[in-house]
Amino acid sequence: MRQRGGRTVAMPIRTKDKDRMHGIIEKFVRPGTMVYTDDHPIYNDLMWHRHESVCHSAKEWVNGMAHTNGIESVWAVLKRGFNGTYHQWSRKHCRAYVDEFTFRLNEGNVERDTQDRLDDLFRAMVGKRITYRELTQN
Numbered sequence: 001m002r003q004r005g006g007r008t009v010a011m012p013i014r015t016k017d018k019d020r021m022h023g024i025i026e027k028f029v030r031p032g033t034m035v036y037t038d039d040h041p042i043y044n045d046l047m048w049h050r051h052e053s054v055c056h057s058a059k060e061w062v063n064g065m066a067h068t069n070g071i072e073s074v075w076a077v078l079k080r081g082f083n084g085t086y087h088q089w090s091r092k093h094c095r096a097y098v099d100e101f102t103f104r105l106n107e108g109n110v111e112r113d114t115q116d117r118l119d120d121l122f123r124a125m126v127g128k129r130i131t132y133r134e135l136t137q138n
Contacts, residue, residue, distance in 0.1 A: 002073075010078075010098050033050070034049070034050045107121070
C-alpha cells in the first residue's frame with residue numbers, strides 16, 4: 001500500500017483471499033480514507049473506506065483521480081532490486097527483502113539530511129541481529 005505523497009507499507013502475503021486483504025487494509029488505512037485500486041475483485045466491498053478503481057483488464061489506467069501509478073512504482077523498484085542485486089530470494093528471508101525496499105522508499109527522501117536518514121537506519125537495526133547460521137539454515 002502506498003499513501004499518495006506519503007509512506008509505503010509492504011509485506012509478503014501467502015494467501016490473497018478477500019478477508020485477509022481487507023484485514024490488512026483495515027489495519028493500516030484509517031476509516032473513511034479514499035482507497036484507489038485496480039479492478040481485482042478482492043477489493044470489492046471495502047466496508048469502512050471510500051473506494052474507486054481503474055479497470056486494468058479493459059486497459060484503463062486512469063479514471064479521474066483513480067490510478068495505481070504509485071504502487072506500480074513500488075513494484076518496479078522491488079523488481080529492479082531483485083533482478084539487479086539479489087537475483088534470487090529465499091522464502092525464509094522474503095520479509096527482510098521487502099522490509100529493506102520499503103525502508104528505502106520511505107526514508108530515501110533526498111530532502112532529508114543524510115545524518116537524519118542514517119540515524120533512522122541505525123535505530124531500525126537495533127535488536128535485529130541475525131547470525132550466519134540463522135541466515136543459511138532452511
